[in-house]
Amino acid sequence: MVKEEVQQLLNQLIQIEHISTTLYLAMSAYLDRKNYTGMARWLRLQSEEERTHMLTLIDYLTGKDGIVKLSDVPQQPSDFGTPLETFESVLEHEQYVTNAYRQAYDYITQVDPQTTVIVLEFLREQIDEEAQALTIVERLKLANNTPSALLLIDQELGQRQNAGGTA
Incomplete structure (x- = not known):
């Protein structure tokens, strides 16, 4: 059976991914309502990706005979x-999530080398997720709220094909 402290850590990461899923889904619904359908699509797929992360962590924990403790998710803004x-x-x-995985990695390397592998996998992915978000932010800054530029960015983000795809 998995050590109690490892189980707690994995449940914390599961909760972070659960919150991420609902946050991005709320953002998607908001931007869809504002007719930024490409951005909404990008965020919907990001929500699905975070849900996949959550399920991967749940499967890992249950596969080690651990107990999954799903907590309430705070209501997201509209x-x-x-x-x-x-x-x-x-x-x-994404920076918050990266920091959580970095702290988890620092701790887990000392107590459970096997679990280090899965935490490191997610930490590596966070590098890409932060980079994607930063690129989008920088492009939106360049657009300077110009409608035609926003529509081009919206169109580009709408071309994302799957939860693993990049912007």
């Missing part, structure tokens, strides 16, 4: 401001 403000929130959240 307004996220401009597209730039929305994606600045995405970037900030």
Whole structure:
């Protein structure tokens, strides 16, 4: 059976991914309502990716005979401001998630080398997720709220094909 402290850590990561899923889904619904359908699609797929992360962690923990403890997820806002403000929130959240995985990795390497592998996999992925969010934020800054530029960015983000795809 998995050590109690490892089980707690994995449940914390599961909760972070659960929150990420609902946050990005709320952002997607908001931008869809504002007719930024490409950005909404990108965020919907990002929500699905975070859900996949959550399920992977759940499967890993249950596969080690651990106990999954799903907690309540806080209600998400229904307004996220401009597209730039929305994606600045995405970037900030991804930085938070990266930090959580970095701390988990630092701890887990000392107590459970086997679990280190899965945590490191997610930590590596966070590098890409932060980079994608930063690129989108920087492009939205360049657009400077110009409608035609926002529509081009929206169209580009709408071309994302799957939860593993990049912008």
